[in-house]
Amino acid sequence: MASGFHFPLLSPAKIAEELVQFDVAPFANLRAEHIASPQPDLLPGVLGRFFDYFVDAPGDGEGGQLGFSELEVLDNPEHHAEAIRLLRLYNKSQIFLESIHYKDLTLADFTHPTPRRVVEVLSALINFLLYRHDKTELLQSIVSESSDYHERDLELKARIAQIQKEIADHELAEQMEEPMAQQLEADVNALQQKVQVYNKQHLALRAKAAAISDTKEEIHRKITQADFELTKHAQENSKLRSKLVKSPEKVQRALEEKKSARAKLKESEKIATQNAQEKTTTMEIRNKALEKLVKQHSKIQDVHEQLAAAKTVEKEVKTRKAKLNDECVSVMSFEAQIVEWKGKVHEMEERLKVKVKERNQIIANENQKLGALSSETEVKLQCLEPREKKVEAMIAKASKLCSEAASARTSATAQQQKIHAKFNNIVKAFNTYMDSVDPFLERIEEVGRQLAGERASAPDPSAAVATKATPRSSATSKKSRARRRT
Numbered sequence: 001m002a003s004g005f006h007f008p009l010l011s012p013a014k015i016a017e018e019l020v021q022f023d024v025a026p027f028a029n030l031r032a033e034h035i036a037s038p039q040p041d042l043l044p045g046v047l048g049r050f051f052d053y054f055v056d057a058p059g060d061g062e063g064g065q066l067g068f069s070e071l072e073v074l075d076n077p078e079h080h081a082e083a084i085r086l087l088r089l090y091n092k093s094q095i096f097l098e099s100i101h102y103k104d105l106t107l108a109d110f111t112h113p114t115p116r117r118v119v120e121v122l123s124a125l126i127n128f129l130l131y132r133h134d135k136t137e138l139l140q141s142i143v144s145e146s147s148d149y150h151e152r153d154l155e156l157k158a159r160i161a162q163i164q165k166e167i168a169d170h171e172l173a174e175q176m177e178e179p180m181a182q183q184l185e186a187d188v189n190a191l192q193q194k195v196q197v198y199n200k201q202h203l204a205l206r207a208k209a210a211a212i213s214d215t216k217e218e219i220h221r222k223i224t225q226a227d228f229e230l231t232k233h234a235q236e237n238s239k240l241r242s243k244l245v246k247s248p249e250k251v252q253r254a255l256e257e258k259k260s261a262r263a264k265l266k267e268s269e270k271i272a273t274q275n276a277q278e279k280t281t282t283m284e285i286r287n288k289a290l291e292k293l294v295k296q297h298s299k300i301q302d303v304h305e306q307l308a309a310a311k312t313v314e315k316e317v318k319t320r321k322a323k324l325n326d327e328c329v330s331v332m333s334f335e336a337q338i339v340e341w342k343g344k345v346h347e348m349e350e351r352l353k354v355k356v357k358e359r360n361q362i363i364a365n366e367n368q369k370l371g372a373l374s375s376e377t378e379v380k381l382q383c384l385e386p387r388e389k390k391v392e393a394m395i396a397k398a399s400k401l402c403s404e405a406a407s408a409r410t411s412a413t414a415q416q417q418k419i420h421a422k423f424n425n426i427v428k429a430f431n432t433y434m435d436s437v438d439p440f441l442e443r444i445e446e447v448g449r450q451l452a453g454e455r456a457s458a459p460d461p462s463a464a465v466a467t468k469a470t471p472r473s474s475a476t477s478k479k480s481r482a483r484r485r486t
Contacts (some may be wrong), residue, residue, distance in 0.1 A: 015119065237255075
């Protein structure tokens with residue numbers, strides 16, 4: 001074998017027995033004859049079951065065992081999926097067997113197995129299973145001594161039950177408060193409707209205030225227009241006064257007309273100012289009314305809230321009165337039961353004294369047993385300490401051996417690469433040498449043919465020697481050609 005680690009080769013009967021015991025046999029009635037004369041589906045079946053049961057997590061396998069029909073796909077190009085499954089199983093098996101220091105597995109062991117190769121592979125696998133079984137039994141004794149996980153599980157279950165009870169109580173309280181929440185929701189909806197009505201009234205008042213402001217602006221515009229006309233008439237009056245000397249009668253008439261027009265304008269101005277004052281007063285009154293309505297609306301909302309609170313308080317008072325009446329009745333019944341329970345309490349106190357004495361006796365006995373168990377556990381712990389040290393030493397030794405194997409593997413690969421490079425150089429030198437020698441040999445062959453032709457035309461005793469030499473040269477050229485082809 002390739003590695004320095006060795007394991008005992010088992011007999012076919014022992015291999016069949018161990019495979020059935022570890023439940024990795026490809027079929028139930030596995031016997032020594034199946035190992036001695038192996039079929040192509042033996043190794044793939046064993047390794048597939050081994051990966052499914054001991055290596056792969058549930059659901060990570062290749063989906064079933066490989067049989068002989070799947071092994072025939074190497075010569076049948078129509079079944080590429082089964083060929084890929086076989087190659088995957090071979091790659092996985094090769095990686096695993098190399099991890100346990102068996103590096104001789106080939107694809108021929110799956111397709112054309114021999115008894116010797118099957119025994120070697122299965123012996124390595126069974127050796128690993130036995131080693132794994134011993135280590136798990138060694139660790140199982142240590143794991144079984146810790147019982148805190150069960151107690152922690154019970155505590156968590158009790159905590160979950162408590163939280164579930166609190167959730168149920170919260171849901172019950174929420175169901176009991178649901179009618180009150182519905183009543184409050186109805187009150188809120190009614191108040192929202194009233195707020196909408198008040199908002200509509202507020203919008204109408206705003207529209208009226210906007211109309212009043214528009215009329216006020218129109219009146220101010222008319223007043224400014226009248227002032228402008230008044231100044232204009234004053235200018236005309238001054239012009240007419242300058243012309244008074246020329247035509248006093250006409251001026252007098254025009255002046256009277258102007259005075260009458262001016263009096264009319266003053267009267268209209270007074271009427272406009274009175275109307276403007278009336279509009280401003282009405283506007284102020286409406287603004288004051290709007291403010292009072294807003295204040296009244298806020299007060300109404302406060303009153304509604306107080307009314308809702310008063311209704312809830314009244315309901316609570318009624319419920320409290322009903323509960324108080326029920327409690328009075330229950331108190332009267334409890335007073336009757338108290339007398340009865342006092343007698344029972346006296347009787348239970350007597351029984352309790354007896355039970356306390358029995359409990360003290362049991363506690364004393366259990367304390368004695370606990371002391372014995374504690375001393376026994378201390379002895380076991382003292383025995384376990386050398387075992388733990390031994391296991392740690394074995395683990396350190398195994399890690400050291402693994403590191404040594406890894407370094408040896410790297411050095412071997414490097415040496416193999418160096419030898420391969422030397423071999424390639426030798427082959428290249430041989431090919432170049434043969435390329436240089438081949439023309440010389442061909443020339444010798446041609447010269448031999450020419451000599452043979454000349455001697456054949458002129459017979460001579462030395463012709464026999466020449467004829468014997470010519471086949472030898474032709475044989476040499478054939479050998480050189482064969483070497484060149486290789």
